[in-house]
Amino acid sequence: MKRRLFLWLCLLCCALPAWASEAAEYRLPAPIAASYDDILAQPQAVGVVVFEYDGRSAITIIDFPTLAEQGRMFNRVVALIERIGAPRDRVLSNEELAGFIRSTGKTDTTFAWGNNFLIGELVVFFNLADLGNVRLNAEELALRDYLLERGFIVLRNGFYQARRSRAVILSIPRESAGGHGEPAVSALARRTILTHEISHAEYYTNPLYAAYCRRFWNGVMTEPQRAAFRRFLAQESYNPDNEEMMINEMQAYLMYTPDPRAFNPHLVGMSEQEIAQLRRRFIEGFPGAPLAGRRSGS
Secondary structure (H helix, E strand, C coil): HHHHHHHHHHHHHHHHHHHHHHHHHHHCCCCCCCCEEEEEHCCCCCCEEEEEEECCCCCEEECCCCCHHHHHHHHHHHHHHCCCCCCCCCCCCCCHHHHHHHCCCEEEEEEEECEEEHHHHHHHHHHHHHHCCCCCCCHHHHHHEEEEEEEEEEEEEEEEEECCCCCCCEEECCEEECCCCCCCHHHHHHHHHHHHHHHHHHHCHHHHHHHHHHHHHHHHCCHHHHHHHHHHHCCEEECCCCCCHHHHHHHHHHHHCCCCCCHHHHHHCHHHHHHHHHHHHHCCCCCCCCCCCCCCCC
């Protein structure tokens, strides 16, 4: 009997698909509470780390040792949720994703330098992947399992459902010298990405702040200024027809992107004086955004 059971287990293990063993080898660790400065001080010589921002369970930050690892987990989600030209009703296969990234002039490591997604958006991604029989990679499966284990999502009647749809998952890369096809990430770039992504968490989790940003976009900015931001964001492959995304990205780039290589007046087609004036007017009516407290130029 024992011999038959042993043989049956061996056959079962041999029958498992390759992705199942890969997924078993890659898991996201339990989150630890950390402040802005704690996250920036994270040493490079460790694997992926998960943080709850200042202990707020609605804000999770996944800190990756490399851009490549971050891309493997999130590039397919980025294409579905954010990028112009990618389908909204299905998830791209590996081959389609690689071709789409090439078409944007990006690479696997530069498709997105940081990420922010609502749990509700990730639920759409995992359900569409299942419906399309898309084989997800180990990192994507690890993200799904983490969300299930931490109670952000639940599987009911064969579909994933959000239990905390307004919670947000952010991701950032660690500082590195680059190499092997991966660009360098400087200390300033890491700080910029973290600040930028936390401002999105503020937008998602602070209704007063989100309402203020909408009023600023519609009532303070002129139509030529809104058009300038739409053009800039479209050049970065964001969907300019998604008005909520335009507003969210506007506040993040205008106020919380201190690295001039990522955002400056020239990139958005405006003068330094005009950008400075917009920043002053944004601050004048500022309702308070404790998460995103480190503004550009402050």
